[in-house]
Amino acid sequence: MRIPFNQVALLGNERTYVNEALNLAKLSGDGYFTQRCHAWFENRLGCLKSLLTPSCTQALEVAAQLIDIQPGDEVIMPSYTFVSTANAFVMRGAKIIFVDICPDTMNLNADLIESAVTSRTRAIVPVHYAGVGCAMDSINQIAKQHGLWVIEDAAQGVGALYNGKHLGTIGDVGTYSFHDTKNLTSGGEGGLLLLTTSELADRAAVIRDKGTNRRQFLDGLVDKYTWIQMGGSYLPSELQAAYLLGQLEAIDDINTDRRIIWELYQSAFKQLSIVEHIELQSVPSQCTHNGHMFYIKCKDRIERSRLIAHLAQNKIEATFHYVPLHSSPAGKIYGVFHGEDRYTTKESERILRLPLWYGMDEEVVMYVAHAVERFYH
Numbered sequence: 001m002r003i004p005f006n007q008v009a010l011l012g013n014e015r016t017y018v019n020e021a022l023n024l025a026k027l028s029g030d031g032y033f034t035q036r037c038h039a040w041f042e043n044r045l046g047c048l049k050s051l052l053t054p055s056c057t058q059a060l061e062v063a064a065q066l067i068d069i070q071p072g073d074e075v076i077m078p079s080y081t082f083v084s085t086a087n088a089f090v091m092r093g094a095k096i097i098f099v100d101i102c103p104d105t106m107n108l109n110a111d112l113i114e115s116a117v118t119s120r121t122r123a124i125v126p127v128h129y130a131g132v133g134c135a136m137d138s139i140n141q142i143a144k145q146h147g148l149w150v151i152e153d154a155a156q157g158v159g160a161l162y163n164g165k166h167l168g169t170i171g172d173v174g175t176y177s178f179h180d181t182k183n184l185t186s187g188g189e190g191g192l193l194l195l196t197t198s199e200l201a202d203r204a205a206v207i208r209d210k211g212t213n214r215r216q217f218l219d220g221l222v223d224k225y226t227w228i229q230m231g232g233s234y235l236p237s238e239l240q241a242a243y244l245l246g247q248l249e250a251i252d253d254i255n256t257d258r259r260i261i262w263e264l265y266q267s268a269f270k271q272l273s274i275v276e277h278i279e280l281q282s283v284p285s286q287c288t289h290n291g292h293m294f295y296i297k298c299k300d301r302i303e304r305s306r307l308i309a310h311l312a313q314n315k316i317e318a319t320f321h322y323v324p325l326h327s328s329p330a331g332k333i334y335g336v337f338h339g340e341d342r343y344t345t346k347e348s349e350r351i352l353r354l355p356l357w358y359g360m361d362e363e364v365v366m367y368v369a370h371a372v373e374r375f376y377h
Contacts, residue, residue, distance in 0.1 A: 029235025258291025
């Protein structure tokens with residue numbers, strides 16, 4: 001038996017809707033299925049406007065253009081994140097200010113943000129790691145005090161909550177990912193932009209559609225279709241939207257099942273945690289996670305490498321995660337770490353992610369857990 005790290009959920013309606021989309025005359029973006037997805041997110045999340053994009057990377061790029069990042073501006077974010085979080089702002093000439101993380105959640109440490117703010121700071125970009133919300137009340141308060149934008153990278157947070165609010169809807173702009181490693185996918189790749197004001201929503205629609213007012217023209221709001229400002233081609237196809245709609249209809253089943261698997265792991269590893277062989281993921285009381293991932297923390301990178309090899313011998317695919325951006329060649333060029341790197345590097349070298357997917361049998365979960373136990377015993 002080989003245990004893969006991830007398997008894509010396929011509930012059934014994805015095929016039905018993709019076939020329906022193929023029978024429609026329009027396969028390009030913003031058609032019937034895209035509009036149905038937009039309506040679903042706006043009704044479910046309570047956000048003013050949602051806009052599908054081909055990827056979360058491109059959603060972040062739209063966000064950076066939307067808040068008019070200029071060369072020399074500074075953007076605060078964690079170093080422990082995917083490169084897209086930084087790239088979106090670096091492409092517009094920003095300097096990235098990396099701030100240390102909280103070791104319990106691997107999220108941006110809100111207590112360290114204010115000391116990193118300068119006259120050049122334009123935005124804070126919290127990354128909700130593993131679908132566990134950052135300290136958004138504190139982050140929003142700092143942003144309001146200093147007149148900063150808050151762009152939520154909620155790539156892993158679809159269906160997760162912070163104080164009862166959906167991740168991605170708490171700052172000024174939010175972004176989701178529908179890559180096939182996420183809880184939901186739009187056929188392998190995909191993203192979403194979440195807007196909180198009509199002014200942001202209107203401008204985002206123009207940027208997303210090549211800098212034109214095509215959407216307003218098609219809606220009959222203007223009588224000319226013209227180029228308004230700089231923009232890009234950020235519309236996914238109807239096939240992506242059709243696949244995603246099938247997944248959205250099953251989001252409660254998917255996330256509930258993943259949380260059950262997460263709890264099985266958490267219970268299975270309790271004793272190893274008590275004797276301090278490993279450390280388990282922490283979820284603050286104000287957060288409702290979505291079962292996006294289950295990870296343990298080993299003693300150090302050497303032990304983690306040995307455990308990965310041990311699991312591979314047992315035909316279990318387990319993997320580490322991000323290498324901190326500030327230690328990369330591009331990170332050293334385009335950013336700087338503010339203050340002490342007390343936890344970012346050390347904790348990133350301890351994380352080991354275990355297999356977790358919708359429909360994973362309890363027998364498989366226990367097979368993985370017992371393999372980890374054998375390594376330590």
